[in-house]
Amino acid sequence: MTLTKADLAEAVYKEHETITKRDAVRAVESFLRLSKNILIAGDDLLISGFGKFNVKNKKPRKGRNPQTGEDLILDARQVVTFHPSGLLRAKVNES
The missing domain is CATH 4.10.520.10 (IHF-like DNA-binding proteins)
Incomplete structure (x- = not known):
């Protein structure tokens, strides 16, 4: 099974009742951006x-x-x- 960013955002949305889909997408994007920047910095x-x-x-x-x-x-x-x-x-x- 392949897990996409959209799948991750959907899982975050379903896990947290108080968060909107848009906020779930932003959270996933932010986490991935921070992770990439850390690795790019070495x-x-x-x-x-x-x-x-x-x-x-x-x-x-x-x-x-x-x-x-x-x-x-x-x-x-x-x-x-x-x-x-x-x-x-x-x-x-x-x-």
Whole structure:
């Protein structure tokens, strides 16, 4: 199952009777915007009971073009990794 921003906003709306759909959409958008800005700045994002998103630096490395077989050097880059919390890991393993 794919979970979209619209699905998240709908879930927030249904969970909280006092919030409007528009406010639910704004809340989801705000959370995602803040999360992205934290990761873009290179900081870690820890969501208690869910997990931790880390920004890691990858060094340049040797690669190969699969079409031509030509060797090449892949540039250094940053990647985002996710490590689930112990609570989330336990819940997933219960299923």
